[in-house]
Amino acid sequence: MRIGKALAAAALCATLAPAAPGDSPGTPALGTTPNAHTLATRDTLVFPDGRGLPPGSGTVAMGRDLFARQCVACHGEGGRGGPGGELAGGDPDLTRDQPDKTIGTYWPYATTLFDFIRRSMPLNAPWSLDNDHVYALVAYLLDVNGIEVPAATLDAAKLAAVKMPNRDGFRWVDVTPPDQAD
Numbered sequence: 001m002r003i004g005k006a007l008a009a010a011a012l013c014a015t016l017a018p019a020a021p022g023d024s025p026g027t028p029a030l031g032t033t034p035n036a037h038t039l040a041t042r043d044t045l046v047f048p049d050g051r052g053l054p055p056g057s058g059t060v061a062m063g064r065d066l067f068a069r070q071c072v073a074c075h076g077e078g079g080r081g082g083p084g085g086e087l088a089g090g091d092p093d094l095t096r097d098q099p100d101k102t103i104g105t106y107w108p109y110a111t112t113l114f115d116f117i118r119r120s121m122p123l124n125a126p127w128s129l130d131n132d133h134v135y136a137l138v139a140y141l142l143d144v145n146g147i148e149v150p151a152a153t154l155d156a157a158k159l160a161a162v163k164m165p166n167r168d169g170f171r172w173v174d175v176t177p178p179d180q181a182d
């Protein structure tokens, strides 16, 4: 019976994924060829310690201006709330029944903000901001959350050095694969 099911599944795959012209004979003809955008944005992870942050810089003032034009409709004045949720302010007491999880009260690393904004905001036009714009928006959002941005400017090194108020509010899980543990 197992073989019968496997054959049925194979037949279904064959129906759903007909070989495209140009496929090499014998290949399963699954997936699609990545386009230029997918290839360009594939290796762009920013890690909590700042690895992966690109060159560039932006100021709080530039971020304020960008935010007013591209973000305020969904996140409200100063990020204080709108249909896209609140990004600033909030009660820092996270033990309440419904805690205010804003950037300032909740996020453990500022570097994640860069990664998130670059790949997904503004919601209607992800990947439309250049790196200087993203640094500027991160600088502005830290500033409105009362987190110090030295000289009101951010670049990769300065962003990686920011310590968020809730950095120690998380419990870390060791995910070292067993074969790499000491």
Ligand code: HEC
Binding pocket: 067, 070, 071, 072, 073, 074, 075, 083, 084, 085, 086, 087, 101, 102, 103, 113, 116, 117, 121, 122, 123, 124, 137
């Ligand atoms: C069209 C509406 C819209 C616009 C414009 C928009 N956002 Fe958002 N934003 C959202 C929504 C909706 C979410 C929640 C997404 C989710 O939870 O997956 C969000 C989430 C976020 C978050 C994460 C919040 C959190 O604590 O999880 C950040 C940071 C953010 N947006 C920044 C920005 C910035 C900066 C801009 C301007 C460049 C922007 N957004 C423009 C709708 C929008």
